[in-house]
Structure formats: structure tokens, C-alpha cells
Amino acid sequence: MTLRAPHQQPAPAAGRYTRRSVLTGAFALATAAALPVAAAGRAYSAAGPDIIACATWGARAASEPVVVLANRPERIVVHHTATANVTDYTKQRAFALARAIQTYHMDAQGWIDTGQHFTVSRGAFVMEGRHSSLAELRTGTRQVRAAHCVGQNTVSIGIENEGTYTSETPPAAQYAALADLCAHICDQYGLPASEIYGHRDFNATSCPGDRLYALLPTLRKDVATRLGTPLSEPEEDPVWDLVRQATGRPAATLGEYLPAGLLR
Numbered sequence: 001m002t003l004r005a006p007h008q009q010p011a012p013a014a015g016r017y018t019r020r021s022v023l024t025g026a027f028a029l030a031t032a033a034a035l036p037v038a039a040a041g042r043a044y045s046a047a048g049p050d051i052i053a054c055a056t057w058g059a060r061a062a063s064e065p066v067v068v069l070a071n072r073p074e075r076i077v078v079h080h081t082a083t084a085n086v087t088d089y090t091k092q093r094a095f096a097l098a099r100a101i102q103t104y105h106m107d108a109q110g111w112i113d114t115g116q117h118f119t120v121s122r123g124a125f126v127m128e129g130r131h132s133s134l135a136e137l138r139t140g141t142r143q144v145r146a147a148h149c150v151g152q153n154t155v156s157i158g159i160e161n162e163g164t165y166t167s168e169t170p171p172a173a174q175y176a177a178l179a180d181l182c183a184h185i186c187d188q189y190g191l192p193a194s195e196i197y198g199h200r201d202f203n204a205t206s207c208p209g210d211r212l213y214a215l216l217p218t219l220r221k222d223v224a225t226r227l228g229t230p231l232s233e234p235e236e237d238p239v240w241d242l243v244r245q246a247t248g249r250p251a252a253t254l255g256e257y258l259p260a261g262l263l264r
């Protein structure tokens with residue numbers, strides 16, 4: 001099931017959202033001064049967060065060469081790993097998580113490598129998932145074909161967040177690392193912050209959990225702040241609003257009983 005959420009905007013031409021261009025605007029400067037840059041008090045770095053490469057956390061080789069696609073991703077899809085909400089925030093735990101996910105995806109799921117492009121541990125370590133995701137992110141023009149969200153694996157960047165966020169929210173440091181990573185991905189690929197979604201927006205799944213899913217509007221705003229761009233307002237969609245008010249159902253479930261194509 002693929003529904004386009006009401007806040008979804010057409011992707012801009014790459015480069016429109018470069019930091020240099022927006023920071024020359026008086027509005028952007030005023031906005032940057034008025035809003036905190038990062039919830040945890042850390043300044044967002046233009047160079048992006050440290051992303052730990054596959055070789056560093058001890059990845060196995062992929063079982064066959066990963067496929068590099070010549071198109072930019074159109075959006076980011078946020079996941080949770082549905083693993084325990086551990087309080088071991090060490091790098092060693094993060095590396096063990098990355099290896100465990102890869103083993104599960106390759107040996108149980110039969111995939112060629114880790115499914116997602118990037119992983120954020122509860123201790124806020126950001127790691128490369130599928131091989132070459134980091135190198136292609138640095139190009140700003142290509143992406144690696146992934147296996148994280150049916151229908152989105154050639155057009156989106158998948159980020160797994162360690163934990164289960166059905167009834168708990170992520171630790172502040174993990175959330176800040178996720179926001180930093182999203183901002184860096186948006187910056188590299190010329191994506192607006194409005195193009196951040198949850199797995200459940202596209203597939204029949206509870207992922208990334210009710211609590212993390214409910215944080216996505218805040219995440220979009222925080223990413224926009226990091227990019228120095230005001231978040232574009234969603235287009236008015238009176239049909240969508242009426243249906244949601246009448247049913248009280250979240251957007252991701254509407255497709256169960258509405259004609260396909262009514263909501264786009």
C-alpha cells in the first residue's frame with residue numbers, strides 16, 4: 001500500500017536547499033537566530049554527523065555486489081529496529097547491533113546485505129548499513145538499492161533506529177543524531193525536510209512505532225532548522241481533512257477502506 005501523505009511536496013531541484021543560498025536570506029538568518037539549532041544543545045555541523053563505515057563496525061562482505069542507482073532518492077523513510085530499549089549506549093553495543101542486523105537480513109531474510117542504508121544506535125552512533133551507502137551519499141547524486149520498505153527501495157534512504165518506539169520515545173541523543181543524519185542526507189541530495197516519512201506510510205506495519213511516528217512532524221521541523229530552511233506548509237487538502245475527521249483514523253490506514261487513488 002502506497003499512500004502519499006498530505007504534507008508531501010514535489011521534490012525540488014537539487015541544490016535549491018544548499019546552506020549557502022539560504023543563509024544569505026535575511027529571513028533565514030532571523031529564523032536561525034530565533035530557534036535552537038539542536039534539541040540536545042549540539043550545533044549541527046555542515047560536514048554532517050560522523051557516520052561509521054561498514055569496515056569499521058565489522059560488516060561481512062555482501063553476498064553479491066550491491067546495486068548503485070543513478071538517481072537521487074526522493075525521500076527518507078524512518079524505521080525502528082523493534083529490538084530492546086537497551087541502556088547500553090556504548091559503541092561496542094552499536095557495532096554488535098549493526099552486525100546482528102546484517103546477519104539477520106542476510107541469513108534469515110536471504111538479502112544480499114544489510115537492508116537499510118543507515119542505522120542509529122540508542123547511544124547515538126550513526127552507522128552505514130548496506131555497503132556503499134556512505135560513498136554514494138557523498139556523491140549527492142546516486143544511491144544504493146536497498147531492502148527496507150517495499151516499493152521505496154529504489155527511491156528512498158532507509159534509516160533504522162535502534163529500539164521499540166510503540167510506547168517509548170527515543171533517547172534525546174539518539175533523536176538528535178537522527179535529525180543530524182536526516183539533515184545531512186537532505187543537504188547532500190537536495191531534499192526538503194518535508195520528505196521524511198515513517199515506514200507505515202508505505203507498508204502495512206506498525207514501524208516505526210506510534211511514539212516515533214508521532215515525532216516525525218517535529219523531526220521535519222528540526223531538520224528544516226538544521227538546514228536553515230523554513231518548512232514548507234502542507235498544501236490544503238480538504239478531502240483528506242474531512243475523511244480524517246470523520247474516521248479518526250491515521251493516514252496510513254485509510255487505504256484499507258477507501259478506493260485506491262482517492263488520496264494521492
Ligand SMILES: [Zn+2]
Nearest residue numbers: 079080199207
Ligand atoms: Zn520499518
